[in-house]
Amino acid sequence: MNAISFSRLEQRLRTLAGFGGLPGGGVTRQAFSARHEEARGWLLAEMASAGLETWVDAAANVFGATGIRHFSPDRPVVLTGSHIDTVPEGGPLDGALGVLAGLECLQTIVEAGLTHRLPLAVAAWTDEEGRFGSLFGSRAFSGRLDTARIADMASSDGERLVDAMARAGFDAFRAGEAKVDPAAISAYVEMHIEQGPRLEEAGVPIGVVEAIVGIRRVRARFVGQADHAGTTPMERRRDGFLAAAEYAVKAREIVGKHGGAHAVANVGVVHVHPGVANIVPARCELVHEMRAPDADVLERLAKSFAALARRVAKRRAVEVEVQPMSATAPAVCAPPVQAAITDACAALGLPAMRLHSAAGHDAQNLASITDAGMIFIPSVGGRSHRIDETSAPDAIERGANVLLHTLLRLAA
């Protein structure tokens, strides 16, 4: 049975983790940061040294391919990939694994001269983690980017996408030109760490992803009244923070009661204004994220949260404004890609289980233009988006070999 070189993959994973590597472990390599741009240069060189054709599109997506020099409906390609950007203080595998395993598979195929009817390509999609807007690169590639919004896209620290891309040598206003003709893509399969505990707890080495959650983010702004924190009687305070806090706690209860088995929600950003100890908070703004693999559940939750915000605000005599920030739709993984992964697992003698992805992935954009699917491997302790994110070496090797045999099947 043909197999990837694990030592080469492991070495590349270690090298990539050095771009933005943190002294205490983990990686900070956000899209278009200096470390990210160095990593992009390194990746392009690795792809070229592996014998692949390389190019970078208008949305800064990086591609390496065998059998094509650009995307064309005349030569539909089997595509794999993931992302090399990370969240702040993230781990070494989220995204990096899918890109480098894809590169390793293509290099194995080229070097061993393995037969494939269709060309193959590996992508590193831009800004998957949404520093400027979630799944930016794959969104542009799939023709789902709202180009009218480009001028307003900015990171939470205030940097504009236009400036960040200009520094990296790209014109953000041309990102829409990355849109591919869907006829040029035959299928897409992405390998990724699960980032949760289900595979590890089930003792199953491979996950075949059936669906990917939709993610909505809203900004809720509770506006009360600034007052002297010592002299204002407690019952007269109109405290923006307390309204936001009550909203966050009650929203958690709603998910538990009405979210079904798979919905989750998170408040990961809170700003209190003016943010000093001796003023009753006049204003509190939070970002509320909600996820579910079922579009109806997601819609119902969003409505319940908006109604909750109004109820809490009324009772606490503050104003509230709830603004949508972003929304991705849940995606279904294509049965032919799921079947190719399942067949590859059977050929390799590896048990597999079907599961949904609770994280967002570029595959959900690709699913709108082609047959798309995902291969998951177990994450130790289910840990991800933290510096101690890891997967066992043999889990990585098995997953990369499943990717190899899935690609060969899809390209046969």
Ligand code: GLV
């Ligand atoms: C991507 O990492 C996500 O937030 O799901």
Ligand code: MN
């Ligand atoms: Mn991530």
Ligand code: MN
């Ligand atoms: Mn990821």
